Amino acid sequence: MENIWIKIGYALLTIFIVLNYGLLLQGLFRKIGARVGRRHGIRIWQPWVDIIKNYTFRSRIYHGVMYYLGPVFRLTGGIGLLLFLPVIYGSEMFSNFSFTGDLMLVLYFQFFGVLGMALGAGESGHPYSAIGVSRGLSQVTAFELPLTLGVLAIGLQYHTLNINEIVAAQQGSILNWTFFTNPFAAAAMLLSFLGAMGRSPFDVVLAPQEIPIGPPTEFNSSLLGVLQLNRAIFPVAKLILFMNLLFGGATNWGELIIKTFFIYFWSVFVGIAFPRFRVDQSVRWFLSIPLILGVIAIILIKF
Template structure:
């Protein structure tokens, strides 16, 4: 591959994630509309929303950190995205994968929430501060089963490289990690639903409860940045789970197919359940998924 093509490949990386992520969010709104027995918005609705927000003529700022908060968020998400290989064919869209990137990715995934917290702190809106507090409290709950699942995975394949894990899963459905270490997959799935903001765990945003949570004071281009980063982050998580548990993807079509199946499970959970309280969510996360994950860890140690 020539250097020029490599540059195009790298530049296209976040945009592909953005487009597919926003499309998924639009499809989600449409499907939820159909569940309510109405037409629902068009599939491109979220892209139109983001474009409109970028073209708002005013956007009030409350200081330097308020300005930097959404930018840190996008930066963190995009940086994290580059370390997750989208395709496993070794030529296109492979990112900057290296040995041990799985550990780095788990660190970088928190950077977005951190940037948001810094920005909201300077905004000074009580709803925003409440939303951030709830979000960080929820994170304590979500990360325990997720980390346990990753430790099980690393112990099973004896590597901390995402590319290696994908390679070792090659050769048919029965080699996928979700069938090799099923309990770890189930434990991590709860964290995944929580991180995607599915309904029982959507406590930071919490519509009708704390206005719109951390995004309360942000408008115009700041909100557009936050929405873009949410779209990219959604696709990032889908790709990470496909890479870790579902054998990766050789081309873009397979990637879209696998991520869409995962995304539909999120939609099912969202449409059925109502919201937990903060302590209920943390309590749930520390109880059932953590116990399942610990059992998986014990099985892995004994084996």
């Protein structure tokens, strides 16, 4: 796979597959949520139509350069995270641009989009955007702690920061998964994963009915369309990251879809069962049980 153009082709194919899978998950999980509420909910293809509709608006409002770049940074964060991950283990085509030490870069990319969006939403000048951004940044900072501790524990466990090698070490049996070999790190990471997905009870950022609807309040038409694309790609990229770190990766797309579906379902399950936290409750919660689990994971690995 020396030719860069073939690599770019496969990268685009990955983005295409992941985008459509992400939209399908969105529709599916909104339908599941509706079924819990005894409704039929949206049609499964609604997310596609919503995006097309947003791109067909005739007028759009700009508030300045940063406002324009905010959604672009956000999408870059999602796509960047996806392309530096080995999506399919052992496949040269779908390993994309992953390299030795990619775990650190991937952690950084998780934060990148949030910061870009913070700048963009700041320029829109809407008070709810500012509230949403401050809420988002405090919550991200809180759940990054247990997440990073868990990731470091995994790095110490396998003596590598290369996701591919971490996946390789988990092959052979289900009992080789980090989920079973390092349960404390897995618990810390899966709890902070709830915050990363931004679903209830940790949906303090968008918080509809409370601060309608946080950072993207002012974003309209195609700018909102870009954000929606990211809302499809970014969660799947995160799912793939957690699948690689905790659940032994995937050797084909079918395995990937089954595993990521159930990881996503974990956040949906919690989200449907619990109402929204306040910001202070959410931050305190991440700094209690998940953080303690993360510290235990590090101590157990070290000694």
